[in-house]
Amino acid sequence: MIQKSSYDKLSADLQPSRKKAFFFPYRLQYDPHKKSNPWLVPILSVVAALFICSVFLLFNDYNPIEVYQRMFSSAFGSSFGISETIVKAIPLLLCGLGVAIAYKIAIWNIGAEGQFVLGAIGATAITIYFPNLPGVLYIPLMMFAGIAAGALWGLFTAIPRTYFKVNELITSLMLNYVALLLLDYLVYEPWRDPEGFNFPGTPQFPPFQMLANIGSTRLHFGLIFAIAALIIFAFLLTKTRWGYELKLLGANKEAAQNAGIHINRHILLVMLISGGLAGFAGAIEVSGVAHRLMYGISPGYGYTAIIVAWLAKLNPWAMVITSLFIGALIVGGYSVQLIGLPSSFSSMIQGLILICLLSGEMLSKYRLKRM
Numbered sequence: 001m002i003q004k005s006s007y008d009k010l011s012a013d014l015q016p017s018r019k020k021a022f023f024f025p026y027r028l029q030y031d032p033h034k035k036s037n038p039w040l041v042p043i044l045s046v047v048a049a050l051f052i053c054s055v056f057l058l059f060n061d062y063n064p065i066e067v068y069q070r071m072f073s074s075a076f077g078s079s080f081g082i083s084e085t086i087v088k089a090i091p092l093l094l095c096g097l098g099v100a101i102a103y104k105i106a107i108w109n110i111g112a113e114g115q116f117v118l119g120a121i122g123a124t125a126i127t128i129y130f131p132n133l134p135g136v137l138y139i140p141l142m143m144f145a146g147i148a149a150g151a152l153w154g155l156f157t158a159i160p161r162t163y164f165k166v167n168e169l170i171t172s173l174m175l176n177y178v179a180l181l182l183l184d185y186l187v188y189e190p191w192r193d194p195e196g197f198n199f200p201g202t203p204q205f206p207p208f209q210m211l212a213n214i215g216s217t218r219l220h221f222g223l224i225f226a227i228a229a230l231i232i233f234a235f236l237l238t239k240t241r242w243g244y245e246l247k248l249l250g251a252n253k254e255a256a257q258n259a260g261i262h263i264n265r266h267i268l269l270v271m272l273i274s275g276g277l278a279g280f281a282g283a284i285e286v287s288g289v290a291h292r293l294m295y296g297i298s299p300g301y302g303y304t305a306i307i308v309a310w311l312a313k314l315n316p317w318a319m320v321i322t323s324l325f326i327g328a329l330i331v332g333g334y335s336v337q338l339i340g341l342p343s344s345f346s347s348m349i350q351g352l353i354l355i356c357l358l359s360g361e362m363l364s365k366y367r368l369k370r371m
Contacts, residue, residue, distance in 0.1 A: 025370055026368045026369060026370055027368070027369055028366045028367075028368065028369075029366060029367055029368075029369040030365060030366055031365060031366065031367045036364060038313055039313070040364075041357065041360040041361055041364050042310075042311050042312075042313065042357060042360075044356075044360060045311070045353055045356035045357040045360050046311075046325075046353055046356075048352075048356045048360075049349055049352035049353040049355075049356050050068070050349065052352055052356075053345075053348060053349055053352060056348075062339070062340075062341065066339075067336055067339070067341065067345075070332070070335050070336060070338075070339065071328070071329070071331075071332025071333070071335060071336060071346075072328070072332065073335075074331055074332050074334070074335035075327075075328035075329075075331045075332045076328065079217070080217060081331060083214075083215075083217035083218060083219040084217075084218065084331045085324060085327045085328045085331050086219055086223060086324070086327065087218050087219055087220070087289060087327075088326075088327035088328075088330045088331060089323040089324045089326070089327035090222050090223055090226045090281070090284060090285075090288075090323075091116065091281040091282075091284065091285050091298075091301045091305075092301055092304060092305055092308050092323040092326055092327055093226050093230065093308070093319055093320065093323040094226055094229060094277050094278065094280055094281035094284070095112045095115075095116060095277065095278045095281050095301050095302050095304075095305030095308070096305040096308035096309045096312070096319045096322070096323055097229060097230065097233050097277050097309075097316060097319065098112055098115070098150075098273070098274040098275065098276070098277035098278040098281075098305070099112050099274060099278075099305050099306055099309045100309040100312075100314045100316065100319065101233070101237075101246075101270055101273055101274050101277075102270055102271060102274040103309060103310075103314055104237070104246050104247070104250045104270075104314060105246055105249045105250045105266060105267065105270055106250055106253075107158075107161070107168055107267060107270060107271065107274075108168055108169050108172075109154070109157060109168060109172050109271065109274050109275075110169060110172050110173055110176075110303070110306060111153070111154065111157055111171075111172030111173065111175050111176055111275070111302070112274070112275075112278040112301075112302030112303070112305050112306075113176045113179070113180075113278075113298060113300065113301070113302025113303050114153055114172070114175045114176035114177075114178065114179030114180070114302065115150040115153045115154055115179075115274070115275040115278035115279050115282070115302065116150070116278045116279065116281050116282040116285075116298050116301055116302045117176075117179040117180060117182075117183050117282060117297065117298055117302075118149040118150050118152070118153040118179050118182075118275075118279055118282065119146035119147065119149055119150040119278060119279025119280060119281060119282025119283045119286075120146065120183075120282035120283060120285060120286040120290075120293055120297050120298075121149060121179075121182065121183060121186065121282075121293065122142075122145040122146045122147075122148060122149025122150070122279060122282075122283065123142040123143070123145050123146040123149075123282065123283035123286050123287055124142075124191070124202055124286055124292075124293040125145060125149075126138065126141045126142045126145050127142070127202075127205055127209050128191060128202065135208030135209075136208075138208055138209045139208075139209070139211065139287065142209065142283055142287055143225070143280065143283050143284070143287075145283065146279045146280055146282055146283020146284075146286075147276040147277075147279050147280045147283065148276070148279070149279050149282075150275040150276050150277070150278045150279015150280065150282060151272045151273070151275045151276035151279060152275070153175060153179065153275050153279070154271040154272055154273075154274050154275020154276065154278075155268065155271060155272055155275065156171070156175055157171045157172045157175060157271055157275075158267055158268045158270075158271035158272070159268070161267060161271075162264045162267050162268060163264075176302070183293070183295070183297065184200070184295065186202075186293065187200040187201050187202065187293060187294055187295050188200050188295075191293065193292075199294070200294060200295040201292050201293060201294030201295065202292045202293045202294070203292065204291050204292045205287065205291045205292060209287065210287055210288070210291050211284065211287045211288035218289065220284075220288035220289070221288070222284035222285075222287075222288040225280070225284060226284070229277065229280065230316055230317075230319075230320065233277075233316050234316040234317060237316065245261050245266065246266065246270070248261065249261060249263065249266055278302060278305075281301065282297070282298070285297065285298070285301075299330070300347075304326055304350060306354070307322075307326060307350055307353060307354050307357075308322045308323050308326055309322075310354070310357055310358075311325075311326075311353065311357060326350065329346040329349055329350060330346055332346060333345055333346025333347070
């Protein structure tokens with residue numbers, strides 16, 4: 001039989017010593033009222049994403065400084081690069097405004113991609129079904145049709161959410177695929193150019209159905225439309241009673257309802273505007289850049305707009321900067337193909353920015369508290 005003293009000694013040897021164990025004197029505590037610089041998380045998210053991509057580049061024998069310098073110079077190093085960056089930023093800004101207004105009232109619209117595509121389809125329908133209108137009418141009608149088509153697609157998400165409590169994440173995401181399949185059907189079948197050598201696209205628009213270019217670049221007058229939409233959007237949100245009601249609705253739905261705000265009506269209206277802005281972007285893209293409806297009309301502007309909106313903290317003026325930044329990443333992605341990297345490298349950066357942004361927003365609500 002083992003004596004008691006020997007048993008105690010054996011137990012002490014088998015158990016880890018409390019004195020030698022590492023003890024961290026702090027713990028994370030959730031604090032929803034924690035105040036910090038609102039732009040700290042977006043800035044650090046971009047820095048963190050670029051750092052992670054730098055590690056990836058180093059492991060694949062690329063010089064990160066050289067890669068980023070090449071991307072920057074291709075986006076901002078020439079008048080052509082700047083104009084291409086702005087061309088990419090126009091649909092990103094409009095789609096970003098669209099998703100931002102929905103997020104303001106906690107409606108998670110991720111269907112801007114489908115609404116963008118429907119806007120492009122709506123604008124093209126004017127050219128297909130009304131070929132003999134006076135030339136001066138085409139651009140206004142195409143823009144109106146694009147806005148209406150995108151707004152209608154947004155309404156298809158709002159109605160189930162409002163009256164049947166269907167999660168808008170599911171409906172808006174599924175409607176993206178419906179829109180893309182509708183696009184495929186139209187450009188491969190009834191609207192395909194018979195003289196296009198089986199290319200999946202409509203006939204090219206005549207000049208009076210195209211947005212005029214600014215100078216000798218591809219930059220077009222859709223820029224004016226985007227600036228006008230931005231100013232109207234910012235005014236409505238900050239200077240009107242309706243904008244105040246949206247803020248109240250996003251902050252506390254019960255308080256908004258008690259104040260007499262009709263929640264369902266606001267959801268329907270907001271989704272109409274959200275879809276309409278994305279549809280407006282689609283109409284501008286098909287008339288100002290592509291000059292025809294074709295397969296792959298959107299390289300993912302609707303999805304990328306989510307990054308634009310969150311990176312700007314849903315601030316419409318900050319979205320000018322974030323849309324230009326993401327536009328520069330897209331343009332820079334094309335240039336790195338010359339050194340062997342795929343253009344999707346820019347998509348990798350965008351994805352990491354979103355991951356870092358969401359993680360940072362979550363962690364920013366916690367503080368270190370001493371035990």
